Amino acid sequence: MTTPILRIENISKRYGKKDVLKGASLDVNKGDLKILIGPSGAGKSTLLQCINFLVKPDEGRIWLDEQEVHYANKRDLYAYRQKVGMIFQDFNLFDHLTALENVRIGMVRVKGMGKAEAGERAVLELERVGLKEHMQKYPAQLSGGQKQRVSIARALAMDPKVMLLDEPTSALDPELIGEVHAVIRDLGNNGMTMIMATHQIGFASSLASEILFMEDGRILERGTPDKIFNHAENARTQEFCSKITELYGERG
């Protein structure tokens, strides 16, 4: 039996009177790609942000490599976040830094690496996402797809054990989605452990080790892509999947 690299147990979060997460649990093994799907407002982003404590969960525990994360301890928290990369829907590149500097700054300021060494690594990561020739450009000079690829390079440069991706392509024009998907696919093939929220079910079903259907703060159903998309047990899952298949085209 393998032990999960990331264990998420019973995460709950409420905003005011609204329970946004109602006890979500999830075990992630090394190399897994878990896909979160579900209607808007289901709590996918909140769950992902709780996993690296950008949002502090009201309840729940998280283990990385069998070590429980005590997020109240700042040192633990900062160390943990270095190991959990996050990709945002709207990229969130640092606007005052070039692509190269964006990738380098975490290594220099957080990991304490030397500038030269970090710079070399940054170039490698940018090369990996196909952006070496754009490394001197500022975010304002890059396309959406390029920005997202820089943000992936920035996360990878920290040597994360797990990557969280929150709808990484939903702010992109259709013709730019492919280039970002290619990078994510490549990551998956190289054994990166990922949890990704997305509506791109074609892409999801071709890569996912498991699909999790979320609604109303709960993970309602989980299973292989085939099970969720073709033989879902829950009526809500079926309904959502047929709707989304219509919207986002054929599954591939």
Place this chain on the structure above:
Amino acid sequence: MTEGWLYIQAEVYPALLKGFWVSLQLIAPSALLGLAIGIMVGVLRIYGNRPVMAAANTFVAIFRGIPLVVQLFIWYFGLPHIGIYLSPFVASVLGFSLCSGAYHSEYIRGALLSIKRGQMLAAQSLGFSKVRMIISIILPQAIRRALPGCGNEIIYLIKYSSLAYMITCIELTGQGKILASNSFKYTEVFLMIGACYLVMTSVATIVLGRMEERLRIPGFEHRRT
């Protein structure tokens, strides 16, 4: 005509030069200190915990709310009552820096508020601590946004540095006042003094413009007016 010219050469020119020099000595440290105070107070007003925030806000309320002359009088004439004696020069720099800092903090605060939340989320997700995030990610962007406002404040500072003569720090305006009351040539003397300030503010404007230019980054352009 020649008599007037002689007077200028013998009396006005050396006196104004001396005053000009004192003014510069007042302005330069006050501008730097004021900016440093402004950045610090601005950051504390946004990122400090409750008591720190309250303290920073009180600081601004006081130093922006009391006329600068009154502040200078307090530093120079008031402090000796509790046994602290400041030279006119030190009292002036102190007064200017604190007042200027209060104004700068407003521009910095506004700029800090304009930074998108995503910048902070991204920094935190990489493992940045709050302090590191503010220093490496937030401030470099905020300062660029605040620069036009802060530049404006520095121009003001150049002009209100003339208040130092009220507490016997004889800078440009003070020298002018002495000259004029000796010779009764108020118009001539103060025209020349006005020209001196105009030179200083013009040079400052050019320098600040160059700085903006150097710090300019795609995506951070300011609309030129």
